[in-house]
Amino acid sequence: xxxxxxxxxxxxxxxxxxxxxxxxxxxxxxxxxxxxxxxxxxxxxxxxxxxxxxxxxxxxxxxxxxxxxxxxxxxxxxxxxxxxxxxxxxxxxxxxxxxxxxxxxxxxxxxxxxxxxxxxxxxxxxxxxxxxxxx
Amino acid sequence: xxxxxxxxxxxxxxxxxxxxxxxxxxxxxxxxxxxxxxxxxxxxxxxxxxxxxxxxxxxxxxxxxxxxxxxxxxxxxxxxxxxxxxxxxxxxxxxxxxxxxxxxxxxxxxxxxxxxxxxxxxxxxxxxxxxxxxx
Numbered sequence: 001x002x003x004x005x006x007x008x009x010x011x012x013x014x015x016x017x018x019x020x021x022x023x024x025x026x027x028x029x030x031x032x033x034x035x036x037x038x039x040x041x042x043x044x045x046x047x048x049x050x051x052x053x054x055x056x057x058x059x060x061x062x063x064x065x066x067x068x069x070x071x072x073x074x075x076x077x078x079x080x081x082x083x084x085x086x087x088x089x090x091x092x093x094x095x096x097x098x099x100x101x102x103x104x105x106x107x108x109x110x111x112x113x114x115x116x117x118x119x120x121x122x123x124x125x126x127x128x129x130x131x132x133x134x135x
Numbered sequence: 136x137x138x139x140x141x142x143x144x145x146x147x148x149x150x151x152x153x154x155x156x157x158x159x160x161x162x163x164x165x166x167x168x169x170x171x172x173x174x175x176x177x178x179x180x181x182x183x184x185x186x187x188x189x190x191x192x193x194x195x196x197x198x199x200x201x202x203x204x205x206x207x208x209x210x211x212x213x214x215x216x217x218x219x220x221x222x223x224x225x226x227x228x229x230x231x232x233x234x235x236x237x238x239x240x241x242x243x244x245x246x247x248x249x250x251x252x253x254x255x256x257x258x259x260x261x262x263x264x265x266x267x268x269x270x
Contacts, residue, residue, distance in 0.1 A: 001191045001254065003136035003225050022262065038224060041200040044217030054227055056136045065176040081258040082179030089173060090138050090256045092189055094229065119136065121225045123216040127157065 003056060005119040006041075007034035007105075013115045016059055021070060022084070023095055023111035030112040032120055034105045042123075047102060050126035053095045053112065056119045060091030093118070096126065138191060140254040141176075142169035142240075148250045151194055156205060157219070158230055158246035165247040167255055169240045177258075182237060185261035188230040188247065191254045195226030228253070231261060 011030035013019045020027045032053065034042060045051070064087035069075045080088045097109035146165035148154045155162045167188065169177060180186070199222035204210045215223045232244035 001138035001140070001193075001256070003138060005136070006224055038200060038216075041214040041216045041224070043201070043214035045214065049217075052229060054225070054229075058136075065173060066178070079176040079178035079180065081173075081176045082184075082260055084259055084262065088176070088257065089141055090189070092227065092257055094187060094189075094259065121136070122223065122227055124219055124229065125217055127219065 003121045005035070005056070005121065006038045007032055007120040009055065009112065009114045009116060009118040009120060011112060011114065011116045013113070016086070016115060019115050020113045023097065023113045025113070027111045027113040029100060029108060029110050030114070032107040032109060032123070034120070036105060039105045042105065042107070045099060045102060045107065045123075047099050049099045051097055051099060051109070052124045052126060053097055053109070053120060054122035054124070055093040055095065055114050056121050057086045057091035057093045057114070058119060061087040062089055062091060064088060092121070138256045140170070140191070140256065141173045142167055142255040144190065144247065144249045144251060144253040144255060146247060146249065146251045148248070151221070151250060154250050155248045158232065158248045160248070162246045162248040164235060164243060164245050165249070167242040167244060167258070169255070171240060174240045177240065177242070180234060180237060180242065182234050184234045186232055186234060186244070187259045187261055188232055188244070188255060189257035189259070190228040190230065190249050191256050192221045192226035192228045192249070193254060196222040197224055197226060199223060227256070
């Protein structure tokens with residue numbers, strides 16, 4: 001199960017410590033710069049679309065199974081799969097973003113908390129339903 | 136970027152042709168059977184929780200960049216990243232499910248369209264927001 005990068009996040013966020021934990025917590029706009037050989041896969045994506053961007057959080061600690069949520073010592077430690085910690089056995093980030101601009105093989109998106117240089121591994125449309133949101 | 140399986144889907148669905156395309160389209164309940172060495176990561180997950188389950192769709196065609204949505208010839212071909220096709224460069228399934236039962240290192244969940252034997256690579260909580268849903 002080997003992932004291939006299909007592109008790279010280009011963001012003003014350059015280190016993990018200063019990045020928000022979730023995109024809606026003040027994350028900046030960022031560019032998704034796709035590799036030329038997957039450009040055909042972008043057709044049909046337009047400004048205004050809501051997407052799930054999947055990234056490989058390459059600075060994560062993959063040995064972590066228990067975490068203190070939000071690094072707040074008042075929170076009890078719990079299993080990592082009941083949290084959105086980046087540190088986990090397979091550090092795949094799932095980011096909900098909105099497309100602001102399409103420019104060839106680059107997409108400008110809002111609210112992305114991934115840091116500059118993070119590999120992109122997949123992009124999928126959000127499927128809307130009547131029930132509450134996933135972020 | 137090498138994924139490790141953390142468990143396996145145990146489902147009455149045994150082939151891709153008969154599986155629904157989305158979990159809310161009549162997918163059955165299924166067990167998530169986790170490997171013993173990640174069990175500590177499950178603590179904090181309870182019946183009633185909404186989870187995102189990430190799987191590796193190991194029967195997918197990774198060479199696909201353009202698809203006909205929902206295999207309906209009336210639909211125009213489009214880029215795979217604007218669809219939820221399983222066939223894509225990195226075939227990671229994102230499944231929204233609800234936990235029905237917790238039994239040690241197994242979780243019974245509703246509405247999972249992944250077929251029996253599919254490797255599980257991550258589990259995350261759904262983060263609710265005011266806006267529409269992601270499935």
